[in-house]
Amino acid sequence: RGGHLLSGDARSLSQEPDGRWRVETANGPLVAGAAVVALGPWSDAIYGPLGYRIPLGWKRGYHMHYAARDGAKLNHPILDADVGYLLAPMRRGVRLTSGAEFARRDAPPTPVQIEVCEPTARRLFPLAERLDPEPWRGARPCLPDMLPIVGPAPRHPGLWFDFGHAHHGLTLGPVSGRLLADMMTGEQPFIDPAPYRADRF
Ligand SMILES: Cc1cc2nc3c(=O)[nH]c(=O)nc-3n(C[C@H](O)[C@H](O)[C@H](O)COP(=O)(O)OP(=O)(O)OC[C@H]3O[C@@H](n4cnc5c(N)ncnc54)[C@H](O)[C@@H]3O)c2cc1C
The missing domain is CATH 3.30.9.10 (D-Amino Acid Oxidase, subunit A, domain 2)
Known part of the structure:
Protein backbone atom coordinates (compact mmCIF):
# COMPACT_ATOMS: atom_id res chain seq x y z
CA ARG A 1 0.00 0.00 0.00
CA GLY A 2 1.37 3.40 -0.94
CA GLY A 3 4.23 2.09 -3.10
CA HIS A 4 5.38 3.33 -6.49
CA LEU A 5 6.74 1.24 -9.36
CA LEU A 6 9.64 2.84 -11.21
CA SER A 7 11.83 1.18 -13.85
CA GLY A 8 15.57 1.49 -14.13
CA ASP A 9 18.81 -0.44 -14.33
CA ALA A 10 19.75 -1.70 -10.88
CA ARG A 11 23.42 -1.63 -11.88
CA SER A 12 23.23 2.15 -11.51
CA LEU A 13 23.06 1.62 -7.72
CA SER A 14 25.53 3.85 -5.91
CA GLN A 15 26.00 5.22 -2.43
CA GLU A 16 25.67 8.92 -1.71
CA PRO A 17 28.22 10.67 0.54
CA ASP A 18 25.62 10.63 3.35
CA GLY A 19 25.29 6.82 3.05
CA ARG A 20 21.92 6.72 1.29
CA TRP A 21 21.44 4.60 -1.83
CA ARG A 22 20.74 5.98 -5.28
CA VAL A 23 19.48 4.39 -8.51
CA GLU A 24 18.76 5.99 -11.84
CA THR A 25 15.19 5.42 -13.04
CA ALA A 26 13.22 6.36 -16.13
CA ASN A 27 11.69 9.09 -13.94
CA GLY A 28 15.03 10.41 -12.74
CA PRO A 29 17.28 9.52 -9.80
CA LEU A 30 15.80 7.90 -6.71
CA VAL A 31 17.60 8.24 -3.37
CA ALA A 32 16.57 6.24 -0.31
CA GLY A 33 17.89 5.20 3.05
CA ALA A 34 17.54 1.52 2.21
CA ALA A 35 17.84 -0.58 -0.94
CA VAL A 36 17.09 -4.27 -1.50
CA VAL A 37 19.00 -6.45 -3.95
CA ALA A 38 16.30 -8.84 -5.23
CA LEU A 39 17.49 -9.61 -8.74
CA GLY A 40 17.22 -13.40 -8.55
CA PRO A 41 19.82 -14.97 -10.85
CA TRP A 42 21.19 -11.53 -11.75
CA SER A 43 21.90 -10.45 -8.15
CA ASP A 44 25.65 -10.89 -8.66
CA ALA A 45 25.55 -7.76 -10.85
CA ILE A 46 25.19 -5.77 -7.61
CA TYR A 47 26.89 -7.74 -4.84
CA GLY A 48 29.89 -8.66 -7.02
CA PRO A 49 31.12 -5.09 -7.64
CA LEU A 50 30.56 -4.36 -3.92
CA GLY A 51 33.12 -7.04 -3.06
CA TYR A 52 30.87 -9.87 -1.82
CA ARG A 53 31.96 -13.37 -2.82
CA ILE A 54 28.70 -15.31 -2.69
CA PRO A 55 28.62 -18.75 -4.35
CA LEU A 56 25.43 -18.20 -6.36
CA GLY A 57 24.91 -20.81 -9.05
CA ARG A 140 16.98 -20.76 -10.87
CA PRO A 141 19.26 -18.78 -8.52
CA CYS A 142 20.76 -21.40 -6.17
CA LEU A 143 23.08 -21.30 -3.17
CA PRO A 144 25.01 -24.39 -2.04
CA ASP A 145 22.67 -25.10 0.90
CA MET A 146 19.59 -24.39 -1.24
CA LEU A 147 18.41 -21.67 1.15
CA PRO A 148 18.00 -18.05 0.06
CA ILE A 149 19.90 -15.08 1.43
CA VAL A 150 17.48 -12.79 3.29
CA GLY A 151 18.93 -10.07 5.47
CA PRO A 152 21.36 -7.16 5.71
CA ALA A 153 24.40 -6.85 3.46
CA PRO A 154 27.17 -7.43 6.02
CA ARG A 155 29.42 -4.50 5.10
CA HIS A 156 26.95 -1.95 3.69
CA PRO A 157 24.46 -0.35 6.11
CA GLY A 158 21.10 0.28 4.48
CA LEU A 159 21.62 -2.39 1.83
CA TRP A 160 19.62 -5.61 2.06
CA PHE A 161 19.79 -8.92 0.22
CA ASP A 162 16.83 -11.07 -0.77
CA PHE A 163 17.78 -13.58 -3.46
CA GLY A 164 18.73 -17.20 -4.09
CA HIS A 165 15.26 -18.74 -3.83
CA ALA A 166 16.22 -21.58 -6.15
CA HIS A 167 13.29 -23.84 -7.16
CA HIS A 168 10.83 -22.14 -4.83
CA GLY A 169 10.93 -18.39 -5.39
CA LEU A 170 7.33 -18.14 -6.54
CA THR A 171 6.18 -20.03 -3.46
CA LEU A 172 8.53 -18.29 -1.03
CA GLY A 173 8.08 -14.72 -2.28
CA PRO A 174 5.48 -13.68 0.31
CA VAL A 175 7.23 -15.11 3.40
CA SER A 176 10.62 -13.97 2.18
CA GLY A 177 9.28 -10.44 1.75
CA ARG A 178 7.65 -10.56 5.17
CA LEU A 179 10.87 -11.69 6.86
CA LEU A 180 12.85 -8.95 5.16
CA ALA A 181 10.23 -6.33 6.03
CA ASP A 182 10.35 -7.42 9.69
CA MET A 183 14.11 -6.94 9.75
CA MET A 184 14.09 -3.65 7.85
CA THR A 185 11.47 -2.10 10.12
CA GLY A 186 13.02 -3.36 13.35
CA GLU A 187 10.15 -5.72 14.15
CA GLN A 188 10.72 -9.05 15.86
CA PRO A 189 11.21 -11.39 12.85
CA PHE A 190 8.41 -13.93 12.66
CA ILE A 191 10.99 -16.70 12.20
CA ASP A 192 14.68 -17.00 13.07
CA PRO A 193 16.53 -15.25 10.21
CA ALA A 194 19.93 -16.79 11.08
CA PRO A 195 19.83 -19.62 8.47
CA TYR A 196 19.43 -17.02 5.71
CA ARG A 197 22.19 -14.58 6.67
CA ALA A 198 24.60 -13.52 3.91
CA ASP A 199 27.81 -14.20 5.84
CA ARG A 200 27.19 -17.94 6.20
CA PHE A 201 29.42 -18.57 3.17
C1 LIG B 1 12.20 -23.63 -15.10
C2 LIG B 1 11.85 -23.04 -13.77
C3 LIG B 1 10.78 -23.55 -13.05
C4 LIG B 1 10.44 -23.03 -11.81
N1 LIG B 1 9.37 -23.54 -11.13
C5 LIG B 1 9.01 -23.01 -9.94
C6 LIG B 1 7.88 -23.50 -9.22
O1 LIG B 1 7.18 -24.41 -9.68
N2 LIG B 1 7.58 -22.94 -8.02
C7 LIG B 1 8.32 -21.94 -7.47
O2 LIG B 1 8.00 -21.48 -6.38
N3 LIG B 1 9.39 -21.44 -8.13
C8 LIG B 1 9.76 -21.96 -9.33
N4 LIG B 1 10.87 -21.49 -9.99
C9 LIG B 1 11.77 -20.58 -9.29
C10 LIG B 1 11.33 -19.15 -9.34
O3 LIG B 1 11.03 -18.78 -10.68
C11 LIG B 1 12.48 -18.27 -8.80
O4 LIG B 1 12.95 -18.76 -7.57
C12 LIG B 1 11.95 -16.85 -8.63
O5 LIG B 1 11.55 -16.33 -9.89
C13 LIG B 1 12.99 -15.94 -8.01
O6 LIG B 1 12.35 -14.70 -7.81
P1 LIG B 1 13.18 -13.36 -7.77
O7 LIG B 1 12.17 -12.25 -7.69
O8 LIG B 1 14.25 -13.47 -6.73
O9 LIG B 1 13.94 -13.31 -9.18
P2 LIG B 1 13.31 -13.18 -10.64
O10 LIG B 1 11.90 -13.66 -10.66
O11 LIG B 1 14.29 -13.85 -11.56
O12 LIG B 1 13.28 -11.63 -10.89
C14 LIG B 1 14.48 -10.89 -11.03
C15 LIG B 1 14.12 -9.66 -11.84
O13 LIG B 1 15.26 -8.79 -11.88
C16 LIG B 1 15.26 -8.17 -13.16
N5 LIG B 1 16.60 -7.64 -13.42
C17 LIG B 1 17.73 -8.33 -13.72
N6 LIG B 1 18.78 -7.50 -13.88
C18 LIG B 1 18.29 -6.25 -13.67
C19 LIG B 1 18.88 -4.95 -13.67
N7 LIG B 1 20.19 -4.77 -13.93
N8 LIG B 1 18.10 -3.89 -13.40
C20 LIG B 1 16.77 -4.03 -13.12
N9 LIG B 1 16.16 -5.24 -13.10
C21 LIG B 1 16.91 -6.33 -13.37
C22 LIG B 1 14.85 -9.28 -14.10
O14 LIG B 1 14.38 -8.74 -15.32
C23 LIG B 1 13.75 -9.95 -13.28
O15 LIG B 1 12.50 -9.37 -13.56
C24 LIG B 1 11.21 -21.98 -11.26
C25 LIG B 1 12.28 -21.44 -11.99
C26 LIG B 1 12.60 -21.97 -13.24
C27 LIG B 1 13.75 -21.38 -14.00
Whole structure:
Protein backbone atom coordinates (compact mmCIF):
# COMPACT_ATOMS: atom_id res chain seq x y z
CA ARG A 1 0.00 0.00 0.00
CA GLY A 2 1.37 3.40 -0.94
CA GLY A 3 4.23 2.09 -3.10
CA HIS A 4 5.38 3.33 -6.49
CA LEU A 5 6.74 1.24 -9.36
CA LEU A 6 9.64 2.84 -11.21
CA SER A 7 11.83 1.18 -13.85
CA GLY A 8 15.57 1.49 -14.13
CA ASP A 9 18.81 -0.44 -14.33
CA ALA A 10 19.75 -1.70 -10.88
CA ARG A 11 23.42 -1.63 -11.88
CA SER A 12 23.23 2.15 -11.51
CA LEU A 13 23.06 1.62 -7.72
CA SER A 14 25.53 3.85 -5.91
CA GLN A 15 26.00 5.22 -2.43
CA GLU A 16 25.67 8.92 -1.71
CA PRO A 17 28.22 10.67 0.54
CA ASP A 18 25.62 10.63 3.35
CA GLY A 19 25.29 6.82 3.05
CA ARG A 20 21.92 6.72 1.29
CA TRP A 21 21.44 4.60 -1.83
CA ARG A 22 20.74 5.98 -5.28
CA VAL A 23 19.48 4.39 -8.51
CA GLU A 24 18.76 5.99 -11.84
CA THR A 25 15.19 5.42 -13.04
CA ALA A 26 13.22 6.36 -16.13
CA ASN A 27 11.69 9.09 -13.94
CA GLY A 28 15.03 10.41 -12.74
CA PRO A 29 17.28 9.52 -9.80
CA LEU A 30 15.80 7.90 -6.71
CA VAL A 31 17.60 8.24 -3.37
CA ALA A 32 16.57 6.24 -0.31
CA GLY A 33 17.89 5.20 3.05
CA ALA A 34 17.54 1.52 2.21
CA ALA A 35 17.84 -0.58 -0.94
CA VAL A 36 17.09 -4.27 -1.50
CA VAL A 37 19.00 -6.45 -3.95
CA ALA A 38 16.30 -8.84 -5.23
CA LEU A 39 17.49 -9.61 -8.74
CA GLY A 40 17.22 -13.40 -8.55
CA PRO A 41 19.82 -14.97 -10.85
CA TRP A 42 21.19 -11.53 -11.75
CA SER A 43 21.90 -10.45 -8.15
CA ASP A 44 25.65 -10.89 -8.66
CA ALA A 45 25.55 -7.76 -10.85
CA ILE A 46 25.19 -5.77 -7.61
CA TYR A 47 26.89 -7.74 -4.84
CA GLY A 48 29.89 -8.66 -7.02
CA PRO A 49 31.12 -5.09 -7.64
CA LEU A 50 30.56 -4.36 -3.92
CA GLY A 51 33.12 -7.04 -3.06
CA TYR A 52 30.87 -9.87 -1.82
CA ARG A 53 31.96 -13.37 -2.82
CA ILE A 54 28.70 -15.31 -2.69
CA PRO A 55 28.62 -18.75 -4.35
CA LEU A 56 25.43 -18.20 -6.36
CA GLY A 57 24.91 -20.81 -9.05
CA TRP A 58 22.18 -21.49 -11.57
CA LYS A 59 19.99 -24.45 -12.32
CA ARG A 60 18.49 -23.79 -15.69
CA GLY A 61 15.22 -25.20 -16.99
CA TYR A 62 13.43 -25.30 -20.32
CA HIS A 63 9.93 -25.76 -21.61
CA MET A 64 8.14 -26.04 -24.95
CA HIS A 65 4.45 -25.77 -25.84
CA TYR A 66 2.66 -28.14 -28.20
CA ALA A 67 -0.69 -28.30 -29.92
CA ALA A 68 -2.79 -31.42 -29.27
CA ARG A 69 -3.79 -33.90 -31.97
CA ASP A 70 -7.40 -34.85 -32.70
CA GLY A 71 -8.85 -32.35 -30.22
CA ALA A 72 -7.28 -34.18 -27.28
CA LYS A 73 -7.44 -32.26 -24.01
CA LEU A 74 -5.10 -32.53 -21.05
CA ASN A 75 -7.13 -31.85 -17.92
CA HIS A 76 -4.36 -31.96 -15.30
CA PRO A 77 -0.56 -32.02 -15.10
CA ILE A 78 1.20 -35.37 -15.55
CA LEU A 79 4.60 -36.11 -14.03
CA ASP A 80 6.71 -38.83 -15.64
CA ALA A 81 9.13 -39.36 -12.78
CA ASP A 82 11.01 -42.18 -14.55
CA VAL A 83 12.03 -40.09 -17.55
CA GLY A 84 11.98 -36.74 -15.74
CA TYR A 85 9.51 -34.37 -17.35
CA LEU A 86 6.10 -32.87 -16.76
CA LEU A 87 3.22 -32.23 -19.15
CA ALA A 88 0.93 -29.40 -18.06
CA PRO A 89 -2.15 -27.82 -19.68
CA MET A 90 -1.44 -24.11 -20.22
CA ARG A 91 -3.32 -21.37 -22.06
CA ARG A 92 -0.72 -21.48 -24.84
CA GLY A 93 -0.88 -25.26 -25.28
CA VAL A 94 0.44 -28.39 -23.62
CA ARG A 95 3.70 -27.53 -21.86
CA LEU A 96 6.56 -30.02 -21.72
CA THR A 97 9.10 -29.13 -19.05
CA SER A 98 12.69 -30.28 -18.65
CA GLY A 99 14.57 -31.19 -15.50
CA ALA A 100 17.35 -28.99 -14.11
CA GLU A 101 20.50 -28.17 -16.07
CA PHE A 102 23.71 -27.10 -14.32
CA ALA A 103 25.16 -24.39 -16.54
CA ARG A 104 26.31 -20.80 -16.42
CA ARG A 105 23.38 -18.41 -16.44
CA ASP A 106 24.15 -16.89 -19.83
CA ALA A 107 25.74 -19.89 -21.55
CA PRO A 108 24.17 -20.71 -24.93
CA PRO A 109 21.00 -22.80 -24.59
CA THR A 110 21.36 -26.59 -24.70
CA PRO A 111 17.77 -27.89 -24.52
CA VAL A 112 18.82 -31.52 -24.97
CA GLN A 113 16.45 -32.65 -22.22
CA ILE A 114 13.46 -31.40 -24.22
CA GLU A 115 14.72 -33.35 -27.25
CA VAL A 116 15.17 -36.50 -25.14
CA CYS A 117 11.81 -36.27 -23.36
CA GLU A 118 9.67 -35.31 -26.34
CA PRO A 119 9.45 -38.78 -27.98
CA THR A 120 8.43 -40.36 -24.66
CA ALA A 121 5.90 -37.61 -24.00
CA ARG A 122 4.43 -38.18 -27.46
CA ARG A 123 3.77 -41.81 -26.53
CA LEU A 124 1.97 -40.65 -23.38
CA PHE A 125 -0.17 -37.90 -24.92
CA PRO A 126 -1.03 -37.05 -28.57
CA LEU A 127 1.19 -33.98 -28.90
CA ALA A 128 1.06 -32.23 -32.29
CA GLU A 129 3.41 -29.52 -33.59
CA ARG A 130 5.65 -27.31 -31.45
CA LEU A 131 4.18 -23.85 -30.83
CA ASP A 132 7.32 -21.93 -29.82
CA PRO A 133 10.19 -21.12 -32.20
CA GLU A 134 12.69 -22.05 -29.44
CA PRO A 135 12.29 -23.67 -26.02
CA TRP A 136 11.81 -21.13 -23.21
CA ARG A 137 14.71 -21.05 -20.76
CA GLY A 138 14.94 -19.80 -17.18
CA ALA A 139 17.64 -19.88 -14.50
CA ARG A 140 16.98 -20.76 -10.87
CA PRO A 141 19.26 -18.78 -8.52
CA CYS A 142 20.76 -21.40 -6.17
CA LEU A 143 23.08 -21.30 -3.17
CA PRO A 144 25.01 -24.39 -2.04
CA ASP A 145 22.67 -25.10 0.90
CA MET A 146 19.59 -24.39 -1.24
CA LEU A 147 18.41 -21.67 1.15
CA PRO A 148 18.00 -18.05 0.06
CA ILE A 149 19.90 -15.08 1.43
CA VAL A 150 17.48 -12.79 3.29
CA GLY A 151 18.93 -10.07 5.47
CA PRO A 152 21.36 -7.16 5.71
CA ALA A 153 24.40 -6.85 3.46
CA PRO A 154 27.17 -7.43 6.02
CA ARG A 155 29.42 -4.50 5.10
CA HIS A 156 26.95 -1.95 3.69
CA PRO A 157 24.46 -0.35 6.11
CA GLY A 158 21.10 0.28 4.48
CA LEU A 159 21.62 -2.39 1.83
CA TRP A 160 19.62 -5.61 2.06
CA PHE A 161 19.79 -8.92 0.22
CA ASP A 162 16.83 -11.07 -0.77
CA PHE A 163 17.78 -13.58 -3.46
CA GLY A 164 18.73 -17.20 -4.09
CA HIS A 165 15.26 -18.74 -3.83
CA ALA A 166 16.22 -21.58 -6.15
CA HIS A 167 13.29 -23.84 -7.16
CA HIS A 168 10.83 -22.14 -4.83
CA GLY A 169 10.93 -18.39 -5.39
CA LEU A 170 7.33 -18.14 -6.54
CA THR A 171 6.18 -20.03 -3.46
CA LEU A 172 8.53 -18.29 -1.03
CA GLY A 173 8.08 -14.72 -2.28
CA PRO A 174 5.48 -13.68 0.31
CA VAL A 175 7.23 -15.11 3.40
CA SER A 176 10.62 -13.97 2.18
CA GLY A 177 9.28 -10.44 1.75
CA ARG A 178 7.65 -10.56 5.17
CA LEU A 179 10.87 -11.69 6.86
CA LEU A 180 12.85 -8.95 5.16
CA ALA A 181 10.23 -6.33 6.03
CA ASP A 182 10.35 -7.42 9.69
CA MET A 183 14.11 -6.94 9.75
CA MET A 184 14.09 -3.65 7.85
CA THR A 185 11.47 -2.10 10.12
CA GLY A 186 13.02 -3.36 13.35
CA GLU A 187 10.15 -5.72 14.15
CA GLN A 188 10.72 -9.05 15.86
CA PRO A 189 11.21 -11.39 12.85
CA PHE A 190 8.41 -13.93 12.66
CA ILE A 191 10.99 -16.70 12.20
CA ASP A 192 14.68 -17.00 13.07
CA PRO A 193 16.53 -15.25 10.21
CA ALA A 194 19.93 -16.79 11.08
CA PRO A 195 19.83 -19.62 8.47
CA TYR A 196 19.43 -17.02 5.71
CA ARG A 197 22.19 -14.58 6.67
CA ALA A 198 24.60 -13.52 3.91
CA ASP A 199 27.81 -14.20 5.84
CA ARG A 200 27.19 -17.94 6.20
CA PHE A 201 29.42 -18.57 3.17
C1 LIG B 1 12.20 -23.63 -15.10
C2 LIG B 1 11.85 -23.04 -13.77
C3 LIG B 1 10.78 -23.55 -13.05
C4 LIG B 1 10.44 -23.03 -11.81
N1 LIG B 1 9.37 -23.54 -11.13
C5 LIG B 1 9.01 -23.01 -9.94
C6 LIG B 1 7.88 -23.50 -9.22
O1 LIG B 1 7.18 -24.41 -9.68
N2 LIG B 1 7.58 -22.94 -8.02
C7 LIG B 1 8.32 -21.94 -7.47
O2 LIG B 1 8.00 -21.48 -6.38
N3 LIG B 1 9.39 -21.44 -8.13
C8 LIG B 1 9.76 -21.96 -9.33
N4 LIG B 1 10.87 -21.49 -9.99
C9 LIG B 1 11.77 -20.58 -9.29
C10 LIG B 1 11.33 -19.15 -9.34
O3 LIG B 1 11.03 -18.78 -10.68
C11 LIG B 1 12.48 -18.27 -8.80
O4 LIG B 1 12.95 -18.76 -7.57
C12 LIG B 1 11.95 -16.85 -8.63
O5 LIG B 1 11.55 -16.33 -9.89
C13 LIG B 1 12.99 -15.94 -8.01
O6 LIG B 1 12.35 -14.70 -7.81
P1 LIG B 1 13.18 -13.36 -7.77
O7 LIG B 1 12.17 -12.25 -7.69
O8 LIG B 1 14.25 -13.47 -6.73
O9 LIG B 1 13.94 -13.31 -9.18
P2 LIG B 1 13.31 -13.18 -10.64
O10 LIG B 1 11.90 -13.66 -10.66
O11 LIG B 1 14.29 -13.85 -11.56
O12 LIG B 1 13.28 -11.63 -10.89
C14 LIG B 1 14.48 -10.89 -11.03
C15 LIG B 1 14.12 -9.66 -11.84
O13 LIG B 1 15.26 -8.79 -11.88
C16 LIG B 1 15.26 -8.17 -13.16
N5 LIG B 1 16.60 -7.64 -13.42
C17 LIG B 1 17.73 -8.33 -13.72
N6 LIG B 1 18.78 -7.50 -13.88
C18 LIG B 1 18.29 -6.25 -13.67
C19 LIG B 1 18.88 -4.95 -13.67
N7 LIG B 1 20.19 -4.77 -13.93
N8 LIG B 1 18.10 -3.89 -13.40
C20 LIG B 1 16.77 -4.03 -13.12
N9 LIG B 1 16.16 -5.24 -13.10
C21 LIG B 1 16.91 -6.33 -13.37
C22 LIG B 1 14.85 -9.28 -14.10
O14 LIG B 1 14.38 -8.74 -15.32
C23 LIG B 1 13.75 -9.95 -13.28
O15 LIG B 1 12.50 -9.37 -13.56
C24 LIG B 1 11.21 -21.98 -11.26
C25 LIG B 1 12.28 -21.44 -11.99
C26 LIG B 1 12.60 -21.97 -13.24
C27 LIG B 1 13.75 -21.38 -14.00
